[in-house]
Amino acid sequence: MTTISRRGRTGRRLRVALAVVVSAVVLFPLYWMVVVAFSTRSELLGGEFRLWPQTLTLQNFRRVFDSYPVLTWFGNSVAIAVVVALISVAASLLGGYAFALLRFRGANTLFLVTLSTLMIPVQVIMVPLFGLVTDLKIYGSYWAVILPTAASAFGVFLARQFIIGIPRELVESARIDGAGHLRVFRSIVLPLCRPLIAVLFFMSLLQTWNDFAWPLIALKQNELFTLPIGLLYLQGQFGSDYGGTMAFALLNVTPMVVLFLVFQRYFVQGFARTGIR
């Protein structure tokens, strides 16, 4: 009996130790980003290895804010991410409802076609897409980023998985009571979909906030940049000024990390309830 409990205790210590080591490995690059962002230039150029800075400074942030329209870029990122998330959530919910609850000819094929778009990297279609947004006369506006980003096959997939889990009788009985599909969608499915909506909205927000490849093409003018594009642009100008680059990277990263940590519980639950396991 005692041997088992002792073995259980050392096993537990081992697990804790392992968890600590893994967490340290994951956290260290982020810690280092913060250290560099707040370090003086001379200290960064020094050769010796220090785990923490001697003096903390805001000069990196000041330099970045003085040289670049950081707040404009921040505003662009917020505007684009929010509009994409709204469109994408609406389109995903409607599509998910149709694929989960409605029977119609071609439903399976359309579902597969929708999912297959997951496999198409934007780089494959960039050249004609660039021509298309030029033809639609939206090149050089927010819409050039928003519209091509808003169609989320993964969102439709998640919505379908979630809505399939809603008891069919609820929907059937509302139908027998004479409710149209729009009505069923609005007054029965939507209220039950709150966790799903939270997941879809947050996922879309996160993805668009961090999106890089297409905005890099679609946003040529400096004042329309989103944060990741601005970050790369700034790195190109600053060269190996890691202090400035990391100060800006911190501005790019912090809002989403905070949101992510605050909402992660709902995020994880919502994910689990979509039946992906």
Added chain:
Amino acid sequence: MTLAPPTPGTDRAARPRRGPRGRAGEGAAGYAFLTPILVLLGVFVFVPLAGAVVISLQRTNGFGDGTFIGLDNYGRLFTDPVFWRSALNTTLFTIIVTPLSMALGLGAAVLLNSVLPARGVFRSILIVPMAISGVATALIGVLAFDENSGIVDKLLRAVGLPAISWQSDGTAAFVSVVLVTLWWRVGFNMLIYLAGLQGISPAIYEAAKLDGASGWQRFRYMTVPMVGPSSFFLLIMNVIYSFQVFDIVFVLTGGGPQNATSVLVTYAYDTGFEVRDQGYASAIGVVLLVLMLGFTAVQWRISRTRDLVE
């Protein structure tokens, strides 16, 4: 439910409508509900995709109209060493990153699903990289693997190991791309596996323990098969991601040194938007897509036959 009970009058009017027209109504509703997503995907994915296939058959320069040259762009691929290098790197990257991030993700999920103090904190820490943009991740990588001032080499030297030429040595550069990717992606794999593990009842583990199954046996013969659906989902997602890897390579190494880390997507981007050879870039893209379709089809087949066997 806030639905009003049907009044007798509307009830009679509604009843004959069900039947054939009710089903037709379901079809109409289906298409109506799908309209927004299908319009978006149609206009911004399928139309450009068809465009890419057409352009891949053309010789182009700049953004004017090209001239049709048949399959010449595809023929050029065969004798292009950078294309072969990029195709090889894409495949290698997929073959290395997919199983590694799944194994590490499953390991972390099992660890953080066991009895552990502050389990929630550890979980939060491990998924934080998911929230960080690819560009920021890659720039942290640039900072870490800098040959003159990088923290990784400083750490290696601090413990008495030789520094590594992360930027000038091709293999080391490839390894740095893989390491940064794993840091970024393992959290997602862990998250999906955690969701899968939570569906398994602890009681069956207790039963197996009483029957004398070792920890490894329980993992190998119970956990692994029971998270099978998660594994299949992650396999597909990781392969799709790996084939499309862009931000990390583009920012961390730019495909260098000497194309040692170039992948098909970065090569297509460079060809289309730096060299401005759009026809050839589209051909690279189409080949990438065909490769991916093949890979995914094989995965489907394997998983289906496995379902039949087990």
